[in-house]
Amino acid sequence: MRVLFATQVGTGHWRPLAPLARALQVAGHEVAFAATPFLCGELDAYGFQSFPAGTDDWLNPSPAPRGVPPPAPAQADAVLRDVFLPDAERRLPEVLAVARAWRPDLIVREHTEYAGALAAESLGLPHAAVQISAWRGAIADPAVIATLDRLRGALGLPPDPDLAMPHRHLTLLPFPPRYPDPAAPLPPTAHFVQHVDFDHDHRAGDGLPEWFDTPPDLPRVYATLGTAYNRTPGVLAAILAGLRDEPINLIVTVNHNQDPADFGPQPPNVRIARYLPQSLVFPHCDLLVTHGGSGTVRSAIRHGLPLVVVPIAADQPENARRCAALGLGVAVAPDDRTPRAIRAAVRATLRNPRYRQNAVSLQAEMLTLPVPSAAVPWLERLVAEQQPLSGG
Numbered sequence: 001m002r003v004l005f006a007t008q009v010g011t012g013h014w015r016p017l018a019p020l021a022r023a024l025q026v027a028g029h030e031v032a033f034a035a036t037p038f039l040c041g042e043l044d045a046y047g048f049q050s051f052p053a054g055t056d057d058w059l060n061p062s063p064a065p066r067g068v069p070p071p072a073p074a075q076a077d078a079v080l081r082d083v084f085l086p087d088a089e090r091r092l093p094e095v096l097a098v099a100r101a102w103r104p105d106l107i108v109r110e111h112t113e114y115a116g117a118l119a120a121e122s123l124g125l126p127h128a129a130v131q132i133s134a135w136r137g138a139i140a141d142p143a144v145i146a147t148l149d150r151l152r153g154a155l156g157l158p159p160d161p162d163l164a165m166p167h168r169h170l171t172l173l174p175f176p177p178r179y180p181d182p183a184a185p186l187p188p189t190a191h192f193v194q195h196v197d198f199d200h201d202h203r204a205g206d207g208l209p210e211w212f213d214t215p216p217d218l219p220r221v222y223a224t225l226g227t228a229y230n231r232t233p234g235v236l237a238a239i240l241a242g243l244r245d246e247p248i249n250l251i252v253t254v255n256h257n258q259d260p261a262d263f264g265p266q267p268p269n270v271r272i273a274r275y276l277p278q279s280l281v282f283p284h285c286d287l288l289v290t291h292g293g294s295g296t297v298r299s300a301i302r303h304g305l306p307l308v309v310v311p312i313a314a315d316q317p318e319n320a321r322r323c324a325a326l327g328l329g330v331a332v333a334p335d336d337r338t339p340r341a342i343r344a345a346v347r348a349t350l351r352n353p354r355y356r357q358n359a360v361s362l363q364a365e366m367l368t369l370p371v372p373s374a375a376v377p378w379l380e381r382l383v384a385e386q387q388p389l390s391g392g
Helices: 011-026 037-045 076-102 115-123 142-154 233-244 280-283 294-302 316-325 337-353 353-367 372-387
Strands: 002-006 030-035 051-052 106-110 126-128 172-173 190-192 220-224 251-253 270-273 287-292 307-308 330-331
Touching: 002 011, 002 076, 002 115, 011 030, 011 037, 011 106, 011 126, 011 294, 011 372, 030 037, 030 076, 037 051, 051 076, 076 115, 076 142, 106 115, 106 372, 115 126, 190 330, 220 233, 220 270, 220 280, 233 251, 233 337, 280 294, 287 294, 287 337, 294 307, 294 316, 294 353, 307 316, 307 337, 316 330, 330 337, 330 353
Parallel strands: 002 030, 002 106, 030 051, 106 126, 126 172, 172 190, 220 251, 220 287, 251 270, 287 307, 307 330
Antiparallel strands: none
16 A cells, blocks of 8 residues: 655654654554655655655745834644645645655645645545644634635536535544544544654664753753744743742753753753653653643643643644643743743642642543554455545
8 A cells, every 4th residue: 555645845744744753664564754845854864764745935035124023923724825825836836745655545734734634535535634633623713614625626526615625535533532522523534543752863873861861950951842833933032030939940952943052051950951751751750731732632641741831823722721720730821931931830830739640640541542453444444445534
């Protein structure tokens, strides 16, 4: 069986696909990715075959005019309408060309990537989605439906007024069943699976720094803004200002595009690094301070780690609400991202054992779910039967 994976370029988009791609390889199936040229280089470092599809305009963003502040980070609905759909339209001819040349039996996409689904339906192939952020419910935005119908029409496909296409055959949700908002009904093809970390970075080595070998005599708090929003002005600075003088061991990662030295001298209880694998760090931590990116939240749940969520954009406010509703930690409102508010949230979460207890409870629910390799027979069945797989 040949399986083509389609993904946006971001780390939080392609990494959730990697455990399933590996499982398919282990099962003897052939796997390839349709990705931007930059991401093709990254995927090659992990041993994945890839084909260029799309552009890397994000590498050279247009600077804001002098004196004009940068726009506020876009929230989830705007990202879908203004980023993901235009990207799908640009990528679609190339994803189609890759699929026609490589001739997959199935296309698997992360759920924000729509060119893969359109290409699959145009070629009469089954397709599956991996829900990389918390399920929000069916899309009802008329502008989104109109755009996808226009793209479908150009391919000779009929309209899809109920927007059945994105989850038509199979949707994998790497979250515990309690995590999605209960007010948002799941698609009939939804299947829950475990989140499995795929976070070892070929640029950073496989281990942890030597200073991790010394057990801390104070609570260990890890802070990160992920890879897409790590340069949001003022947020990392507020975290450092709020926590550097607290009786904790603070570890901050700033990603490869920032230099830890740029944050200035720090007291002995603060360590700043470019990148550390969360799967290795989280078992040694007492608390996570995060922007609430879905990958980071899923990993925290897998490791039973309570959180302080400081949301910035995209799906992060929703993750902050769900974490607070489930008692996993404290959310800091976007208009209150101050050192004082972050410090108060960290103190409250560390002092109340209920947050850790709730995190461990949700961790147990996560670990009862099927692992990614269990989805391989589902995909084989999808190819064999060419019919949607109802949830299980």
